[in-house]
Amino acid sequence: MFSGSIPALVTPFRDGSFDEDAFRQLVDWQIESGSKALVPCGTTGENSTLSNAEHHRVIEVCVEQAAGRVPIIAGCGSNDTMNALLHMTFSKKCGAxxxxxxAPxxxxxxxxxxxxxFSYLAEHNDLPIILYNVPGRTVTDIAPETVCELAKRYPENIVGIKDASGDLSRVVDHRMGISKDFCQLSGDDELALPANAAGASGCISVTANVAPKLCADFQQACVENDxxxxxxxxxxxxxxxxxxFEDSSPGPVKYALSRVHDWMTDEVRLPLVPCxxxxxxAVDAALENAGLI
Incomplete structure (x- = not known):
């Protein structure tokens, strides 16, 4: 269902508020550069410091600006099941x-x-769900057995996983335990190459925010087995x-974007601070190495 380079988009801020104009430019640039889908309001989008109204507006703007050119995978996670369902209900209504x-x-x-x-969410909303496992942030780990059980119970509702556990063996665990249609996406840019070799179909990426074409070209080379x-x-x-990740994310990627585009600031929300x-x-050196500045 989803493949290739999929940026987990930053949420631009200017003077404390959502910078809608910058976000629309970011969406256009990503699509024009070859990104295959977009994720608003993920971890990189600072969803934990967005009010529900802001959260929904970011998703709404992303869907509107993409205008059907690529799929939108809306960040709907919460440690409150009812709030996650609220986000899913809104996201489905606005066209995600x-x-x-x-994981909570x-x-x-x-x-x-x-x-x-996840069963409650799948049973109360038919928007397809991509599980997101990032135990380094959540403390909670979605075990492979739980992933396989959810995918078997709800094959039409739970369609994939973004795995940022750092454990590449899980790609094979999931592939062996679930239908071949289950979509596996790396949640770690640096592990995308071996994850694809093991059976993943792409990456929900932080780096793609600032290097969308290079990330898209990399994923295409994997598809072509080059x-x-x-x-x-x-x-x-x-x-x-x-x-x-030289500093708390998304501080470095916002700084990187501010170096590449004058319409982007490096502003983050407390408790985060600029990198x-x-x-x-480190970011400047990496941008130069990649030929981006």
């Missing part, structure tokens, strides 16, 4: 193609709780993948 739903964070539910959370070209592009992007000087130097 799917929901990216992170902070609450630390058991695997039975995770199963109940390993030499994929490796060449991966090497070019590799320093940038790590520079994006440090050492992080800026």
């Amino acid at each position: 193609s799917a929901a990216l739903v992170v 964070y902070y609450n630390k539910p058991s695997q039975a709780g995770i199963l109940a959370h 390993i030499a070209r994929a490796r060449e592009l991966n090497d070019l992007l590799y320093p940038l993948h790590y520079a994006m 440090s000087e050492p992080a800026r130097k």
